[in-house]
Amino acid sequence: MSGVEVRRHDDADLLVGDVASALLERLEAAQARGEVPQVGLTGGSIAGALHRELARRAADSSLDWSRVVFWWGDERFVPAGDPDRNALQAREALLDHVGVDPANVHEVPASDEVASAEDAAAAYSEALREHGAGFFEVLMLGVGPDGHCASLFPGHPALEARDAIAVAVHDSPKPPPDRVTLTFEAMERCRAVWFIASGEGKAEAVARALADEGSVFETPARGVRGDETVWWLDEAAASAL
Ligand code: 6PG
Numbered sequence: 001m002s003g004v005e006v007r008r009h010d011d012a013d014l015l016v017g018d019v020a021s022a023l024l025e026r027l028e029a030a031q032a033r034g035e036v037p038q039v040g041l042t043g044g045s046i047a048g049a050l051h052r053e054l055a056r057r058a059a060d061s062s063l064d065w066s067r068v069v070f071w072w073g074d075e076r077f078v079p080a081g082d083p084d085r086n087a088l089q090a091r092e093a094l095l096d097h098v099g100v101d102p103a104n105v106h107e108v109p110a111s112d113e114v115a116s117a118e119d120a121a122a123a124y125s126e127a128l129r130e131h132g133a134g135f136f137e138v139l140m141l142g143v144g145p146d147g148h149c150a151s152l153f154p155g156h157p158a159l160e161a162r163d164a165i166a167v168a169v170h171d172s173p174k175p176p177p178d179r180v181t182l183t184f185e186a187m188e189r190c191r192a193v194w195f196i197a198s199g200e201g202k203a204e205a206v207a208r209a210l211a212d213e214g215s216v217f218e219t220p221a222r223g224v225r226g227d228e229t230v231w232w233l234d235e236a237a238a239s240a241l
Contacts, residue, residue, distance in 0.1 A: 004210065004229045008238045012049065012198040015234045019196055020053040023138060024061045026192070030137050031067055036104075037137035038069040040182070040190075042150065043076070043086030044142035046198045051093035058098045066101040071128065073141055073187065074150035075108035077117040077168070077178035084176055085110065106131060108166070108180045117168035121180045125165035128186070135189040139226065143197045144174060147205040147219030151181035154218050158183065184216075190226035197237040206233060207240035 009015040023039075030037035041047065058065065076084045083089070087107040095105060106127050109120040141149040151169045152158055161167045161183040169179040187193070197206055208214055209221040210231065216223035 003225065004231060006210065006231045006233060006238065006241070009232070009234050011236075012046065012234050015196070015198055015232055016046070016049045016053045019050055019194070019232050020057055023050075023054065023140075023194075024057060024063055026138060027068055028061065028063050031064060035137070036067045036069060036133075038071065038133045038135070040071045040073045040136045040139035040141075040187075041086070041090050042073045042140045042142045042196075043089065046196050047086075047140065047142055048089055048093055049198075050140070050196065051090055055094045055097045065098040066104070068100065069104040069106070069131070069133075070095065070100065071106050071132070071136070072108060073139060074152075074169075074179055074181040075120075075124075076176045077108075077111050077120055077180055078176055079112040080107075080110035082110075111178070117170065117178045117180055121164075121166040121168045124180060128165050135191060136226075137190075138192045138194055139187060139190045139224075141187075141193060141195050141221070141224060143195055143202055143205055143209060143221045145201050145205055146173065147208055147221050148174070149195070149221040149224055150187070151179040152184070152220040152223070154220060159217060159220055159223070161185070184223050187224045188226070192228040192230065193224050193226035194230050194232060195221065195224075196232045198234045200236045200239060202237040203240040206231065206237050210241060
């Protein structure tokens with residue numbers, strides 16, 4: 001797929017280390033330009049490994065964590081304290097261990113805070129309109145074995161959302177069933193979209209996502225491109241390329 005860069009690594013540890021280095025470097029450079037970079041985090045296991053690696057490296061970085069704004073590409077619509085929450089996982093792995101400014105951490109409202117996933121999507125969209133910069137410096141995305149990214153799943157109505165920043169997702173094939181996700185439109189306003197994928201189980205989805213031909217409806221990860229789009233892979237996830 002043209003305009004997309006693929007960076008391959010021997011194993012998941014090397015992959016996570018390289019992404020962590022590159023992300024810290026990019027955010028430090030943005031701050032050196034006087035900017036307050038906005039980052040979209042993602043959920044999932046390799047994202048968790050990245051968050052822990054970032055926390056390990058924080059002390060040796062010149063990054064001012066209080067001048068980074070954090071969002072999520074998607075969130076599970078469960079209670080705020082539910083271990084399934086992407087935000088809770090990110091706080092435990094990273095955000096609670098570095099000096100973020102709480103005012104710069106924008107979680108999707110939880111199911112014990114608003115009545116419905118639709119209300120959560122509306123509130124999150126309003127927060128992005130009010131506190132977003134109109135683009136992400138970096139949007140991190142995992143990819144599922146079915147080719148989903150964020151909570152944009154193959155064949156789901158959210159793929160067709162227009163004029164919306166975030167929408168509710170129900171009947172997600174990946175539990176839990178109710179979620180909130182940024183739309184394709186919201187995810188395209190990025191200086192960089194960085195996909196990160198590890199393991200043999202992602203190889204077929206990665207190959208479909210990066211093929212010259214294919215359907216976004218069948219492989220939603222095909223549908224997200226930034227000014228720069230990088231696929232950060234270990235060799236197992238890249239094995240079908
Ligand atoms: C979620 C994630 C989801 C995740 C992929 C990859 O809320 O579940 O945002 O999009 O990034 O499913 O997850 P793994 O890295 O755990 O396979």
